[in-house]
Amino acid sequence: MSSPAARFRLGTSTSGGGRVTPTELFFDLVFVFVVTQVTHAVERHPGWEGLFKGLLPMVVVWWMFSAFGWLTNAVRPDAVGVRILLILAMMAFFVMGLDVPYAFEPEGWAFPVAYLAVVAIHCGVYLTASAPTARRAILRNMPFNAAAGVLVLVAPHLPEVWGWVCWAAAVPVLYLSPFLGRIRGFVIEPHHFVERHALLLLVVLGESVVAIGIGAESPQGHAVDWPLALGVILGIAAAAGLWWVYFDGDEVRAEAAFEKATEHRRQTLAYYAFTGAHLVMIIGGHPRRGGHHRRHPPLRRPGEPVVAGLGHRDLPGRTRRLPRHAEERPDRRSRRRSGVRGAAGGGGVVRGLGRHGRRRGRADRDRHDRSPPGLMRSGLPRP
Known part of the structure; x- marks a missing residue:
């Protein structure tokens, strides 16, 4: 043995x-x-x-x-x-x-x-x-x-x-x-x-x-x-x-x-x-x-605010105000919610949207109004 x-x-x-x-x-x-x-x-x-x-x-x-x-x-x-x-x-x-x-x-x-x-x-x-x-x-x-x-x-x-x-x-x-x-x-x-x-x-x-x-x-x-x-x-x-x-x-x-x-x-x-x-x-x-990965333009340029779910390729260096008919205004209930749910596909993090809506008042709502419609498609509840 x-x-x-x-x-x-x-x-x-x-x-x-x-x-x-x-x-x-x-x-x-x-x-x-x-x-x-x-x-x-x-x-x-x-x-x-x-x-x-x-x-x-x-x-x-x-x-x-x-x-x-x-x-x-x-x-x-x-x-x-x-x-x-x-x-x-x-x-x-x-x-x-x-x-x-x-x-x-x-x-x-x-x-x-x-x-x-x-x-x-x-x-x-x-x-x-x-x-x-x-x-x-x-x-x-x-x-x-x-x-x-x-x-x-x-x-x-x-x-x-x-x-x-x-x-x-x-x-x-x-x-x-x-x-x-x-x-x-x-x-x-x-x-x-x-x-x-x-x-x-x-x-x-x-x-x-x-x-x-x-x-x-x-x-x-x-x-x-x-x-x-x-x-x-x-x-x-x-x-x-x-x-x-x-x-x-x-x-x-x-x-x-x-x-x-x-x-x-x-x-x-x-x-x-x-x-x-x-x-x-x-x-x-x-x-x-x-080299086989599909190339897509970046969702944002250096120095731009982090925005989730943006699918626009022609955004300039700063988010521009879209025509009134293309904007979607979030309702009051969505503003009061704490934080924003993650965007589909992991596009990024949306900061400051709806987190302190009641304290920031009119200035906060104006910033919401300038958000492009792609933001609404990223996971925000619709009115």
């Missing part, structure tokens, strides 16, 4: 028949959420600064996420203890995804803390591998992973320039660690390693297709027109082209190249062709997903 330690420690497969387990596929789903969060963060802050504030966290997250592909290649996630630790790491990755929009701000402490937790879990599980060289390799690699996490942790608390320096330094600390630390000894099982990354890319492409559909939805809810149909067709064609190029025999040729390579050569191929090249493919699909 095997000991508890032997049941927990699962050695590296050398038969070439190792398959990706359902646990690993379930684990990969969390990365889709991270990619989605990065896409939304870039869309909310268009421009070079917003682009780097989205891509730098994803580059850091991808390093550790890819590292778990190396981990499950050495330690099969069949034991209960390994599965529990992988689920804990999955939770930490999810927290990082939630905090991507705030990773550069002091209140975004959850991102680096979750990252350091992932580094600790990754190292702890790797130490259960049966290959002694793999255990020694992770002990040499872990300080670089932790150093990058510390840089990300202190970056938001420094002046802005030095914060960018910390983020810029974290990337080479991670991606040059195999050369800086002369890290050797990781054991690569070809079939499992190639299949794991192929399935991960397939999941990311699936998220891209779903994002095309979500981004094509319109707040106005009108039917599909020709420009939208053309954009959707081009988006699906781009996703299909990437899928075709990757899965048209490349994974088979990659596995054959792994089989012929020496142990040291396998590590080099895994680093360049999978950890590095797959990051480029994922980033290449990142702006394409973000």
